[in-house]
Amino acid sequence: MKTLGELDPVLHSQLRLAVVSILVGTEEADFTFLKEKTGSTAGNLSVQLEKLSSEGYISIEKTFRNKRPLTTCRITPKGIRQFEIYVKAIQAYLKPGK
Amino acid sequence: MKTLGELDPVLHSQLRLAVVSILVGTEEADFTFLKEKTGSTAGNLSVQLEKLSSEGYISIEKTFRNKRPLTTCRITPKGIRQFEIYVKAIQAYLKPGK
DNA sequence: AATTTCTTGTTTATATTATAAACTTATTTA
DNA sequence: TAAATAAGTTTATAATATAAACAAGAAATT
Numbered sequence: 713m714k715t716l717g718e719l720d721p722v723l724h725s726q727l728r729l730a731v732v733s734i735l736v737g738t739e740e741a742d743f744t745f746l747k748e749k750t751g752s753t754a755g756n757l758s759v760q761l762e763k764l765s766s767e768g769y770i771s772i773e774k775t776f777r778n779k780r781p782l783t784t785c786r787i788t789p790k791g792i793r794q795f796e797i798y799v800k801a802i803q804a805y806l807k808p809g810k
Numbered sequence: 811m812k813t814l815g816e817l818d819p820v821l822h823s824q825l826r827l828a829v830v831s832i833l834v835g836t837e838e839a840d841f842t843f844l845k846e847k848t849g850s851t852a853g854n855l856s857v858q859l860e861k862l863s864s865e866g867y868i869s870i871e872k873t874f875r876n877k878r879p880l881t882t883c884r885i886t887p888k889g890i891r892q893f894e895i896y897v898k899a900i901q902a903y904l905k906p907g908k
Numbered sequence: 909a910a911t912t913t914c915t916t917g918t919t920t921a922t923a924t925t926a927t928a929a930a931c932t933t934a935t936t937t938a
Numbered sequence: 939t940a941a942a943t944a945a946g947t948t949t950a951t952a953a954t955a956t957a958a959a960c961a962a963g964a965a966a967t968t
Contacts, residue, residue: 715846715847715848715849716828716831716847716848716849718824719824721924721925724822724824725925725926726816726817726822726926727926727927729903730814730903733814733903733904733905733906733907734907736906737906737907743945743946744944744945744946747945747946748813749813749814750813750814751813751814752927753927753928753929754945754946754947755927755928755929755930755946755947755948755949756926756927756928757946758945758946758947758948759925759926759927759947759948760926762947763925774946778935779934779935780934780935780944780945781933781934781944781945781946782945783945783946795906799904802900802904803904805827805828805831806831806897806900806901807831808831808834808835808893809831809832809835819953819954823954823955824955825955825956841916841917842915842916842917845916845917850956851956851957851958852916852917852918853917853918853919853920853956853957853958853959854955854956854957855917856916856917856918856919857918857919857954857955857956858955860918861954872917876964877963877964878915878916878963878964879915879916879917879962879963880916881916881917
C-alpha cells in the first residue's frame with residue numbers, strides 16, 4: 713500500500729515555512745522585514761530563526777546599521793534542498809486520493 | 811505589503827492532513843485502513859480522529875463487523891471546504907517569493 | 909475450560925512546538 | 939533628562955504530537 717511520506721518537521725511549521733519560502737526567493741532579508749512580511753511577533757520569529765540556523769537551513773549575520781542591530785538572514789544550499797523536498801512531499805497530501 | 815495567509819491549525823498537522831486527504835478522495839475509511847495508510851500509531855490516530863470529529867471536519871460511526879469494533883470515518887462538507895481553503899493557502903508558501 | 913494472544917481501539921503521560929509576555933540594551937526625541 | 943522607540947532575546951505558558959500503557963472482547967491454544 714502506498715503511504716503518504718514524512719513531512720520534514722523543521723519545515724512543517726507555519727512560521728519557519730514562511731521564512732524559508734521568502735528566503736528561497738530573495739538574496740537576503742533582515743529581521744524586521746521578515747517580521748512584517750510574516751506577521752509574526754519578534755519573540756516567535758527570534759526562536760524560529762535560531763531553529764532554522766541551528767539546523768543549517770539558513771545563515772544569520774548580526775551587524776549594525778545606523779548604529780542599530782541588524783540581523784540578516786540568507787538561505788543555505790541545504791535549506792534550498794530541504795525546501796524542494798518538502799514541497800514535493802506535501803504536494804502528495806494536497807491531491808485527494810484514497 | 812502582501813503577507814502569507816494563515817494556515818488552518820486543524821489541518822496543519824501531518825497526520826490530520828493525511829487523514830483528510832484520504833477521506834476527501836474516498837467514500838469512507840475505517841480505523842485500521844487509516845492507520846496502515848498513514849503509518850501512524852493507533853494512539854495518535856485515535857486522538858487526531860477525535861480532534862477532526864470535534865471540529866466537525868469528519869464524522870465517526872462506531873459499529874461492529876464480525877463481532878469486532880469497527881470505526882468508520884467520513885469527511886463532512888465543512889471538512890471538504892476547509893481542505894480546499896488549506897490547499898490554496900499553503901500553495902502560496904510553496905512558491906518562492908519575496 | 910482456562911490461559912494466552914490478537915484485534916481494535918482509548919486513556920494517560922511525556923516530549924516537542926508555537927506563541928506571547930516580559931525583559932534588555934542602545935538610540936532618538938520631547 | 940526622561941520618555942519613547944528600535945531591535946531583538948529570554949523565559950514562561952499553552953497547545954500539539956506522539957508513544958506507552960491500558961482495556962475489553964474474540965479467537966486460538968494447551
